[in-house]
Amino acid sequence: GAGVSQSPSNKVTEKGKDVELRCDPISGHTALYWYRQSLGQGLEFLIYFQGNSAPDKSGLPSDRFSAERTGGSVSTLTIQRTQQEDSAVYLCASSSGTGLVNEQFFGPGTRLTVL
């Protein structure tokens, strides 16, 4: 079946602009995660959605970052007033959210460049 998809694959924006990144999880997966990976850095957790529960926003670096998940499926990560330090690959993952084995399936990522 189809995996996790993300769009756009690349985004170049100017400092101060807002951007929206989209994630389509695997159908039926109730858990959805956003991570980012800056150049030379490891993967950093941003936010986690599980079903109808309140999201875990503990990884969002500032209030310029927000995310929503509509209808328990597609998710959008929004970065307002982008800064150069926001340049990174933003990765989305989904999982079934049930059972003891809960592997996460990652999308290909969106490469964001803030000029």
Place this chain on the structure above:
Amino acid sequence: DAKTTQPPSMDCAEGRAANLPCNHSTISGNEYVYWYRQIHSQGPQYIIHGLKNNETNEMASLIITEDRKSSTLILPHATLRDTAVYYCIVRPVYNQGGKLIFGQGTELSVKP
């Protein structure tokens, strides 16, 4: 979550076994060991996980020491496509649905 320590890089000859170590000396009894890998320009990929017994699947084997303070991921016959960064992650059993905390991982280079 318990922290992990991995060597930053390793080389392996194509066709030979790749043995990737991970130290997790502060692991607690209710924490699993998970391995993911990230091939260049792709998202991470789940490989295998274990609690205290050795595990094997179609991708790899996971050997966990009896005291659970370290583990080794084994790729039995490494190919050039196994060149990637390998991440060892410890996460609680009760947090199966939660976030992954990635360290710096081991960059494995498989050479012809």
